[in-house]
Amino acid sequence: MNRELFEAMETLADEKGIDREVLYEALDAALVSAYKKNFNSKTNVRVELDSDDNTMKVFSRRVVVDEVEDEDLEVSLEDAQQIDPSYELEDVVEHEVTPQDFGRIAAQAAKQVVTQRVREAERGVIYNDFVDRLDDIIIGTVQRMDNRYLYIHLGKVEGKLPTNEVMPGESYQVHDRIKVYVTKVENTSKGPQVYVSRTHPGLLKRLFEIEVPEIYEGIVDIMSVSREAGDRSKISVHADDPEIDPVGSCVGQRGQRVQTVVDELNGEKIDIVHYSEDPVVYISNALSPSKVIDVLVDEEEHATTVIVPDDQLSLAIGKKGQNARLAARLTGWKIDIKSESEANEEGTSDEAESELADQVEEDEEV
Template sequence: MNTDLLDAMKSLADEKGIDREVLYEALDAALVSAYKKNFNSKTNVRVDLDSDDGELKVYARLQIVEEVEDDDLEISIEEAKEIDPTYEVDDILEREVTPRNFGRIAAQAAKQVVTQRVREAERGVIYSDFVDRLDDILIGTVQRMDQRYLYIHLGKIEGKLPMNEVMPDESYKVHDRIKVYVTKVENTSKGPQVYVSRTHPGLLKRLFEIEVPEIYEGIVEIMSVSREAGDRSKISVHAEDPEIDPVGSCVGQRGQRVQTVVDELNGEKIDIVHYSEDPVVYISNALSPSKVIDVLVDEEEHATTVIVPDNQLSLAIGKRGQNARLAAKLTGWKIDIKSESEATEEGLLNNDSAEVDVEDHDDEL
C-alpha cells in the first residue's frame, strides 16, 4: 500500500480527532471484506498492515481438524504437522495468500474507510456542538423553503424551522437573517438534524436573558413564561434581594430593554409581572392590566375564582379569553373570572371586601 496514503490517514485522524487505532481496525475489516469480494473467497482471512511502511499481507486462517469437511475453512492435522510438528487439533494455522495486485484494491478500500470515518467524525462533532446549544438562540440565514420547513443555515448544518413554528404575519426571503430557538437535536443515519422555532416560549426567555444583565447574572430570575406567539405573552420575574426591582430591570430605562425584545418579535405585546409564592398575589399580578378584588383558592382542585370590578371583566378575560388563558398558563392555576356583581349575587363576596394588593410595577408593552 502506498505510504503516502497511510500518511494522509494519520494526518486526517489527528485533524479530525479520530483515534488512529479505531481507523486501522476499520481499515482491517474493510480489507478483509475487499479480499473476499474481489477474490471470491470463503476462507477466513486476516490482513496484516504495517502502519510504518505500508506493507500489506493477507493470511488464510484454517482450523486444524482430524477430518477435513470444508477445504476453505479447514486443514487436516497431518498436513498441518508437515508444516510445523507442534500443531494440534483445533489450532489455527495461518497461511499467506496475498494476491499480487491486492495493493491497488487495498488502497481503494482505505480511501473509502477514511472518507466514511471522517464523515462520521465530522457528524459527531456537529452533533456534540448543537446538543450543547439545545434551548439556546442561534442566528442563521434563510437558505430555502418548502411546504413543511424553512431551512436555516446555521454554519456547519442546516436547521429546520417548521412552518407552524414561524410566527404569524412573519415572512422571510432567501438570505434573510433570523434568530431561532433550538428545540431538538437528533443524531440520525443521515447525520445530525437540528430543529428550531420562532414560537417557542423559550425564545422569549432567552431574548430577555440576552437583553437584561441582571437575568444573565442570576440577580433576577424568570420564573415562568406563557406565550401566544406574535400576539401576546406574559413573563413572571423574581429577585431574592428586596432592593432589586425585577420588573423594572426587565423594562429598562424608558422601556428600552423590553422594546428590543418586542422589536425582535415583530411587535408582540409582553406583560411583565412580579412572581409571588402566594397564589392570591401571583394570580392577581398575572391578570394585569386588570384590577382584582379577590381571589378564592381551592387548593384541592388547584383552581381559583377571581373576582374583578364589573368594568374590568372584559379586560381581565381579554380578547377571545387571551388574558385569562395566558395568566392560567403562567401561574399553573385554573382561573375562573367573575364580576363583582355576579360574585355578590352568588354569595362569594361580601360588601366589606377590598381589592387585592397587586404589585404596582407591572408593565405591559
C-alpha cells in the same frame, strides 16, 4: 502506495474533524473485504495497520479443532502444534498472507467503503454538534422556502422552520438573517435533520437569558413562560436574594433590556411578573396589568376564582380572553374571573372576605 494511503487518512481526519479510530476501523473493514473479493478467499482474515511504519498486513485466522471439516476456516490440533506446541483446541492460528501488490488493490477497493464511512462519521459529528444546541438560539440565513418550510442555512446543515412556526406578520426573503430556536434534532439516513421555531416559548426565554446578565449568572430565575407568538407573552421571574428585583433586572434601565427582546420579536408585548409560591399572589401578579381584589383557591380542582373591580373585568380577561389564558398557562392554575358586582350577587365576595378574615386571624395567632 501505503504511505500515501495513510497520509490521506490523516488528512481526512484533520479536515473533517473525525476521530482517527473511526477512519482506521473503516479502512480495516475495507481491506478485509478487498482481500476476500480479489483473492477469492473464504478464510477468516485480520488486517493489521501500522500508521507509524505505513504498513498493512493480512493474516489468515483458523480455529484449532480435533477434526477439520473446512480447511479455509479450521486447522487440526496436530498441525497447529507443529507450528507452536502451546496451541490448544479452540485457539486461533494466524498466518500472514499479505499479497505482494496488496497496497494497490487495497487503495482501489477501500476508496468507496472509506468514503461512505467518512460521510457517516461526518454526519455523526454534525449531529452531535447540533444535539448540543437543542433548546438554544442559533442564527441562520434563509436559503429557500416552500409551502411547508423555510430552509435555514445553519453552517454545516440546513434547518427546517415550519411555516406554522413563523411568527404572525413576519415575512422573509432569501438571504435574510434570522434567529431561530432549535426544537428537535434527528439523525436520519439522509443526514442530520434540524427543526427550528420562531413561536416556541423557549425562544423568549433564551432571548432574556442573552439580554439579562442576572439570568445568565443564575441570580434571577425564569420560572415560567406563556406565549402567543407575535402578539403577547407573559414571563414570571424570581430571585432568592431579597435585595435583587427580578422584574427590574429583566426590564433594565429605561426598559432597554426588555425592549431589545421586544424588537427581536417584532413588537410582541411582554408582561414580566413576580413569581410566588402563594397561588393567590402569583395569580394576582399574572393577571397584570389588571387589579385584583381577591383570589379564591380550590386546591382539589387546582382552580381559582378571581374577583376584580367592575371596571377591570375586560382588562383582566383581555381581548378574546388572551390575558386570562396566558395567566392560566403561566401559573398552571385554572382561572375563572368575575367582576366585584357579579361576585356580590352570587355571594362569592362574602366568602372571599370570610376566608381573608380567617387568614388574618391565623396570621395574628402565629
